[in-house]
Structure formats: C-alpha cells, structure tokens
Amino acid sequence: MTAHPHSLELFRRDRVWPFLMPPEPRVDVSHQVILYVEGLNLSFDGFKALNDLNLYVNDGELRCLIGANGAGKTTLMDVITGKTTPDSGTVHFGQSIDLLHHDEARIAQLGIGRKFQKPTVFEAQTVADNLELALKTNKGILPTLFSQLSSEQEDRIHSVLHTIGLVQQKRLLAGNLSHGQKQWLEIGMLLVSEPRLLLIDEPVAGMTPEETERTAELLTSLAGKHTVIVVEHDMEFVRSIARTVSVLHQGSVLAEGTMDQVQNHPDVIEVYLGEDA
Template identity: 50%
Template sequence: MGTILEINNLIISFDGFRALNGVTTKVEKGEIRFFIGPNGAGKTTLLDAICGRIRPQQGSIIFDGDKNIMHYPEHKLVNIGIGRKFQVPSVFTSLSVYENMEVSVVNDRSIMASLFQPITKAQKEKIDDILDLVDLKDYCDKKAADLSHGQKQWLEIAMLLVQDLQLILLDEPVAGMGRKETIKTGELLKSIAHHCTVIVVEHDMEFVRDYASKVTVMHEGRILDEGSVSQVQNNPKVIDVYLGRGGGNCA
C-alpha cells in the first residue's frame, strides 16, 4: 500500500539530554503501529515531533511521500491529514456530542464560528456515519460532560475521523478503561485502519498483542526492536528492558 510516514535519523535534545537519538523507521499505510517501551524511552517525544509540538535538531519526518512535516506549524498539520488525540480527552464538555462533531467537521478553530456556520448535507451524512462507527449515534443530544470516560475517548476519535485524516496519533487510548471498553476501542481501531493509518503509544500489552499490526520497541531514545508482537516478545533485550518488568504491563 506504500509508506505514509518516513522518519530518518531523528535527534531531539533537551538541555544536553538526548530524548531521541537517531530514530529511523517507516510506517505503512493502513497499519496499526504501536510504540511501546518503559517511561523515558522517547515514545511521547516522538509523537510530539510528528505532530509539530517539538522541532528536532536533526533528521527528517516525511509524510505521504513528499511533505516534510518540519516545514508545517502544528495547527496546520490537520490540513495535510495528520491528527492527534492525547491521553486525557479534550472534547468540548459544554457542547453536545453532535455539536462537538459540527465544530470538527467545519475545521474552524473558533467554536462560535463553527456552530453558526451551517454544515452541508454531505458533512451531516459524514457525521452520522462516523457517530455510527463509534457507537455514539444514540447520544447525539447528550452533553459531552455526561459521557463515560470511554465514550469521551471515542468522541474525540470521531472528531478526528470526521476531518478526513490520513494519519491519527493516539496516546494511551485505553488508559483508565475497563476490559469491555478496551476491547471495543481495539475493534474501533481495526475499523479505522480501513480508512487511515493509526499510530498508538500504549502500555497495556494485552491490548498491544490483540490489535497491533506492527510494534516498535523504544529504549533510551532509540529503537530497540521492531516487528510483529511475537518477534519483539521473544527478543531477550526487549524482555530485559521492558517486558521483564512487571510482566510486560509496566508504566
């Protein structure tokens, strides 16, 4: 299907400390790529670099074949097809589920401008289809503040999907969820992968085993191993620095 993201020799330093030290990897279209590793491995720093929050000192991040992400300000990346969801849901809690979707579909940074800008029939159909996908269609009129933790996560994912993104970055999407919500989120990721590529930072190894297309293990700012779940689980170095601590479900 081709490469959607190419990261080459990425170096990021903070006050002399190298948070990323020569990271090189490729993510293919349609993948559910998981980045795992102990705290301080560089996973979130890598997401921050991909979404423009941090500027690397060296290296390149090429999106969709020819777009150098480092030439785009953070708020412009959604225009070329990249969106990110943080660990804590950032939905507009004072708005209804449907109003949250309206704000997102018109891609306007002003809530008031978005709510007073009429949406098209095609946009309405898109909202309905995505709310159906994330199982929130019956909650259209419900205030986002009244949703469960899992439902808020799914709403935020829906708000990304409605923007026709090609790449979605998710930071610990199942943190704080029970097993039922976790499984539902995993199945949602599988559905999303038919339309766009998903990158996930996660510590729940059962979730990783069940839903990863490919896994990248990071340690001390470098890539320690990369491959299928079974491949990385059987690497003695990965077992030593990550999976061996707390049975592979450490923070």
C-alpha cells in the same frame, strides 16, 4: 428582508471562501509508506530524548509503539505533529511533504490528527455539536456565524457517530458521557476532519474491560482507510490490536515485529527483563 437561497450557498461550511484556504497537497504513498522518520535526534538539557531514531509506517497500517517511560514515544509524536522541533533528522508525510517545515495547525490541515491520553471534549456541548465543531472548516468569525452544514457533512457526522458507537448519545451533553465514551468521542472528533494519519496516546487508560474491548474493535476498524499509530502501556491490549509493534528504548527503535517477535527479541529481553533474570 429574506436572503436569496443562492446567497446562502456562499456560507455553506464546504463553500466558505475556498480561496482563503491553503491548497491541500497530495500525500504521495506510491511506495506504500505514509510516514518516514529518519535520523531523528533531540536533546533536552543534555538528556537525549531521541537518538538517531528511524521509523517507517505503511499506509493504512495499525502500528503500536511501546516502551518504558522516557523511551521517546511522546517526544516522537510531538515532533511528528509540529509541537517540538528536533535537533536533526527528517520527518516526511508520504514522499514529498516535509513536516518539519510546517507548524501544528498546518500539519493538522494536511491530514494528521492526534489524540492525547486525557480526553479533551467540549463537555457543555452535545456529542453531535462536538463533532460539528471538529469539522475541517474555515474557523473565521463570519464563516462560523453564517455557515450551515452541507448534506455531505451531516452524512459524515452520522457515519462517525455509528463508527464510534454514540448514535444514541448524539443529543447528550459530552460531560455526561462515561470516560470510555469521551475517548471515543474525541476519536470521532478527529475522524470528521478525515485525517490520513491518526496518533492515539494511551486510549484505554482508565477504561473498563468492556470499554477496552470496544476500543480495540474501533481502532482495528479504522485501519485501512486511515493509518493509525497507537502508544500504549497495556500489553494485552497491544497484543489484541497490533500486527506490528515498534519497541522504543532510550530514544531509538530497539526492535520491531509482531508482539511475539518483539517479546522474544534478545535485545528486548536484555533491556526489560535483564534485571529480573
């Protein structure tokens, strides 16, 4: 027996039982700020990982976070994404969404995507399949078994393939990609779910100079439509992409400004160059 075409509409990925999906609150950026981090404190066994940290990121901005190991960069991203709960402080997504009241899964649904340093793609699946699996859809068993891509979602995947430069590799198994291409694919897996805020951890570690240059172009192209926060140790890469740099030290923001401004900031010079002076 052949299913009626109208009955198949129920199982489209963008029409699967919408009443089961939580309503998406609007991200209020009426003050142009999309991320408010205020008075954040967190200690681990007496070690002060975050110390009254304050950070404000504008909607559509490309912000770089730099600092020595242990400065609090990864811990800050853990708090923003719900992986870690701080001892005190507040984290708001736009004016009204309190991220500390949500878990990791819900924060991802709200529009915050995170990419870790090591790429985590499905190597036995094709590039296109990786992007399809990453779509923001109901992941229940029945919806997954019976769903089919809508034309809008097919267009989104095609657009992301162009953005990340992997159109020619879309039928290639992800395990056969170069290290840099896997990094781009993982960024693409975030993009298909249409996040407002992207947190990217050390995107160019282990890349060739050509891949590093391409990654700089990719991240720069995302700013505006998305807000992008990049944690990176490669200072030349940071200089090539960042308009605003936040320097973290001992769990606080030590300085903020352009790359030239922070490099010439007296506190930064004292902390990072004082021993060599």
